Amino acid sequence: GAVVSQHPSWVICKSGTSVKIECRSLDFQATTMFWYRQFPKQSLMLMATSNEGSKATYEQGVEKDKFLINHASLTLSTLTVTSAHPEDSSFYICSAILPGGSPLHFGNGTRLTVT
Amino acid sequence: KQEVTQIPAALSVPEGENLVLNCSFTDSAIYNLQWFRQDPGKGLTSLLLIQSSQREQTSGRLNASLDKSSGRSTLYIAASQPGDSATYLCAVNEGGADGLTFGKGTHLIIQP
Numbered sequence: 001g002a003v004v005s006q007h008p009s010w011v012i013c014k015s016g017t018s019v020k021i022e023c024r025s026l027d028f029q030a031t032t033m034f035w036y037r038q039f040p041k042q043s044l045m046l047m048a049t050s051n052e053g054s055k056a057t058y059e060q061g062v063e064k065d066k067f068l069i070n071h072a073s074l075t076l077s078t079l080t081v082t083s084a085h086p087e088d089s090s091f092y093i094c095s096a097i098l099p100g101g102s103p104l105h106f107g108n109g110t111r112l113t114v115t
Numbered sequence: 116k117q118e119v120t121q122i123p124a125a126l127s128v129p130e131g132e133n134l135v136l137n138c139s140f141t142d143s144a145i146y147n148l149q150w151f152r153q154d155p156g157k158g159l160t161s162l163l164l165i166q167s168s169q170r171e172q173t174s175g176r177l178n179a180s181l182d183k184s185s186g187r188s189t190l191y192i193a194a195s196q197p198g199d200s201a202t203y204l205c206a207v208n209e210g211g212a213d214g215l216t217f218g219k220g221t222h223l224i225i226q227p
């Protein structure tokens with residue numbers, strides 16, 4: 001079945017540094033990928049929609065200059081958390097949509113801890 | 116704006132019981148609804164996907180129903196096992212190429 005690989009699975013960084021998270025579709029081409037984050041005991045919340053070859057679409061309240069998304073190829077989208085702060089500590093998870101529509105396939109997520 | 120609510124938030128039952136998890140959504144104009152399982156610190160595993168035109172889907176001991184007009188879905192787990200312990204998430208898709216709106220999940224514990 002379709003597989004989405006996300007890397008790293010966890011990362012600890014110091015406040016003020018930047019962190020890059022990769023999301024790859026391993027056996028299909030994903031023109032659209034989604035980035036979510038989940039705070040403890042909260043729902044997964046959609047952050048942005050990443051479209052190959054164009055700018056990402058951000059949900060209301062998500063700072064596009066802080067969460068940089070690059071979808072340079074049909075199999076890779078990256079999320080860079082710039083100048084990370086402790087409040088950015090969260091579980092970030094990506095998903096990719098198969099050509100032709102749903103269902104969505106999810107990566108295993110990245111646990112980010114900013115100290 | 117679509118809102119998804121899951122009840123109960125947590126559930127603990129003895130092994131072997133049949134159980135029902137509930138999901139409701141505020142806007143019935145959905146494309147599909149999906150049930151996921153999330154293990155602690157892990158990603159999501161898709162369990163069942165119900166298209167808006169469907170009433171239910173079954174996979175093994177799992178059965179999910181959808182009543183789009185009333186904005187409800189249920190996930191039925193038969194003969195529960197300790198390995199079923201996880202958080203179960205309900206999510207709706209309002210457009211084929213849109214992201215999902217998730218509920219907060221039901222944290223399920225099956226006691227051996």
